[in-house]
Amino acid sequence: QEQLVESGGGVVQPGGSLRLSCAASGFIFSSYGMHWVRQAPGKGLEWVAFIRHDGSNKYYADSVNGRFTISRDSSKNTLYLQMSSLRVEDTAVYYCAKDFGYDSFPNHWGQGTLVTVSS
Amino acid sequence: DIQMTQSPSSLSASVGDRVTITCQASQDISHFLNWYQQKPGKAPKLLIYDASNLETGVPSRFSGSGSGTDFSFTITSLQPEDFATYSCQQYNYLPYIFGQGTKLEIK
Numbered sequence: 001q002e003q004l005v006e007s008g009g010g011v012v013q014p015g016g017s018l019r020l021s022c023a024a025s026g027f028i029f030s031s032y033g034m035h036w037v038r039q040a041p042g043k044g045l046e047w048v049a050f051i052r053h054d055g056s057n058k059y060y061a062d063s064v065n066g067r068f069t070i071s072r073d074s075s076k077n078t079l080y081l082q083m084s085s086l087r088v089e090d091t092a093v094y095y096c097a098k099d100f101g102y103d104s105f106p107n108h109w110g111q112g113t114l115v116t117v118s119s
Numbered sequence: 120d121i122q123m124t125q126s127p128s129s130l131s132a133s134v135g136d137r138v139t140i141t142c143q144a145s146q147d148i149s150h151f152l153n154w155y156q157q158k159p160g161k162a163p164k165l166l167i168y169d170a171s172n173l174e175t176g177v178p179s180r181f182s183g184s185g186s187g188t189d190f191s192f193t194i195t196s197l198q199p200e201d202f203a204t205y206s207c208q209q210y211n212y213l214p215y216i217f218g219q220g221t222k223l224e225i226k
Contacts, residue, residue: 037163045155047216050213050215059214061214104210107168109163111162112162
């Protein structure tokens, strides 16, 4: 059974940094691209970033480009999101999600981890 | 970026009703459109992919149609567990934009 478990969320001051992790199990992690998607409190879903199965290509939303870095470690079956220069508007639940296949769309999601940016 | 306009933003209905939600893209996205269901405090769940394909395990009362710029999502015979928020998402172009969501509430 596919499982994704996010961790690393918490409270951070504006301008600070945080690294989120997503532990994957139940599927061949190295064969699938992975996404990060976030949801601000009471708001809709916002796609954040995608990394190809082999890490060869990475894509970002304009709102986080240059501040966030997506990466993966297939030896640990883990996806990461390094977030820096955090802003109040980055406050959200961050979900990692497995790609459906062939670099398409998220089809299986973790339970999410809350990041709060506040002074 | 592509804009996704989803309507209505909220909808009240009764168990057994048929409901339809629409999503309009600001430019042609072919069939690259998905529908997700989300319940409070839970992760989104994929229901429909490629505009009209039912994800494995999803009941057949859920369906989707459309191509190009205009898409619709229908639930026939609403069940109590269907009251949730539904969102469309295009994946033809980066960034993968979501619609703003439709909250389906019990009348």
